[in-house]
Amino acid sequence: MDMQPVPAARRPRRHLLALGLAAYAVLLAGVVFWPQPVDRGLRGYLDQALELFHSLGAPGWVDYTLVEAVANVALFFPAGLLLAARLTPRWCWLAAVVGLCVSAGIEAAQALLLPGRYATPHDVMANGLGAALGTIAVYAWRSRGTKRRPARRQPPRKAAAGS
Structure with missing residues (x-):
């Protein structure tokens, strides 16, 4: 990572x-x-809530699979966000890669060690997407002040007396 000294004002953050x-x-x-x-x-509660949403007109594709995918994205969003914010701007893209790798490791560990859990490539993709979105949020936050602003107009100079 960048080994540049961190300004004292940024250390607490x-x-x-x-x-x-x-x-x-x-x-x-x-x-x-x-x-x-x-x-x-x-x-059971989730299924009841989905039935209610469907009775109110929600499309059929709003189902348990979608809710689970959104939950996986939300679970890894903070990983990308916090890690990217911790890294220097030059290296913050690594947060998305680390999130994807951690997710793959977690799913492998679940498959090998936890017979009651279901490890799927779909979860790895959703978790990786969450980490990537968190990383993108940091990029967006950091770039908010770098947009080109229109130059401020200088008031016309007054002619010097006696010229």
């Missing part, structure tokens, strides 16, 4: 980001390595 990443990692580990699917007890 970097420490907070590191603390946020650590807290997120603990939460993520709890969710992904829980022995049973975390939505197991909620599946």
Whole structure:
């Protein structure tokens, strides 16, 4: 990574980001390595909510698979966001790559170690998308001040007295 010295004003923010990443990692580990699917007890409620949405006119493609995919994207969005914000602008793209690799590792561990969990390539893609979106959000945030602003018009100069 960039080994440039970090200005003193940015150090507290970097420490907070590191603390946020650590807290997120603990939460993520709890969710992904829980022995049973975390939505197991909620599946009936989710099915009822989906039936209600369908009765109100929601299209049929709004189903459990979509909800699960959106949840996976949302689960890894903070990973991309926090890691990209922690990295220097030159290297923040790595957050998306790291998110995808971590997701693949998690799914492999679930497949090998947790028989009650279902590891799928679909989850890896959704998690990777979440990390990429978090990374893009950091790029967007950082670039908000770099847009070209119109030049300010200078007031006309007054002619010097006696010229």
